[in-house]
Amino acid sequence: MWIRLLRFCLYAIYLFAILSAIASMFIFFEWQLGEPILLSIGSTEIENTHWSFLLVAILASVSQVLFVLMIYELRRIAQTLDVTDEVRDRLLHLRFRKAGAYCIIGSLLNRIPAYLYYWKYKSTFHTTSEPRVYSISYNLGVSYDSMLFLFSIGIFLLLISEIVRTNNALKEENDLTI
Amino acid sequence: MPIYINLDIVLAQKGMRSNELADAIGITTANLSILKTGKAKAIRFSTLEAICEVLDCQPGDLLEYRED
Numbered sequence: 198m199w200i201r202l203l204r205f206c207l208y209a210i211y212l213f214a215i216l217s218a219i220a221s222m223f224i225f226f227e228w229q230l231g232e233p234i235l236l237s238i239g240s241t242e243i244e245n246t247h248w249s250f251l252l253v254a255i256l257a258s259v260s261q262v263l264f265v266l267m268i269y270e271l272r273r274i275a276q277t278l279d280v281t282d283e284v285r286d287r288l289l290h291l292r293f294r295k296a297g298a299y300c301i302i303g304s305l306l307n308r309i310p311a312y313l314y315y316w317k318y319k320s321t322f323h324t325t326s327e328p329r330v331y332s333i334s335y336n337l338g339v340s341y342d343s344m345l346f347l348f349s350i351g352i353f354l355l356l357i358s359e360i361v362r363t364n365n366a367l368k369e370e371n372d373l374t375i
Numbered sequence: 376m377p378i379y380i381n382l383d384i385v386l387a388q389k390g391m392r393s394n395e396l397a398d399a400i401g402i403t404t405a406n407l408s409i410l411k412t413g414k415a416k417a418i419r420f421s422t423l424e425a426i427c428e429v430l431d432c433q434p435g436d437l438l439e440y441r442e443d
Contacts, residue, residue, distance in 0.1 A: 369416075
């Protein structure tokens, strides 16, 4: 029952991730219209004041696709609980590794280009000239919504992949002890 | 691995078949086949003891070290 509920949650996240990835493509239609665009990636907001904005948007879209792939791999990991032991052990290692790689690459593609673009062209943004209401503002960036969090999740998945691989080797050795 | 299993030779000397040995020591023929073909990673003392008892031989008759 508990596993079925978790699988359903993963399935729901997967659907939302697909919808989000499709929706992110609309930015390219907006780009063609020539309207000013404000793109929020994490806590970074950037405007299309330079051609490299398109590059940032493309990389962000690729990261959305990688996020979908990561959730897809996690869904497949949840599905492997039904298959036989030997197949599961082999597949778990590969799928955790893929999910971890997608998470790390996706988080880097999502945030780094946006940060670079922001620091390079923030003086050209229209919103920077608007008066601020608050005299003091805090950005609690290194938290659950930060790139570091996503990055650490990716590393964690890779570590689980290595644990599964070591476990497989030990299990094989045990099975081949007569 | 430079450790070789001479189970085939000892079985031939004693005139016994693999499946008879497997039945006698209580392991599957598949596991005995793994042992005979050298695919086994390790052998338990209890298995070795049972083989020696049934075949009336010493562990040294079954195991051999050869430098590769």
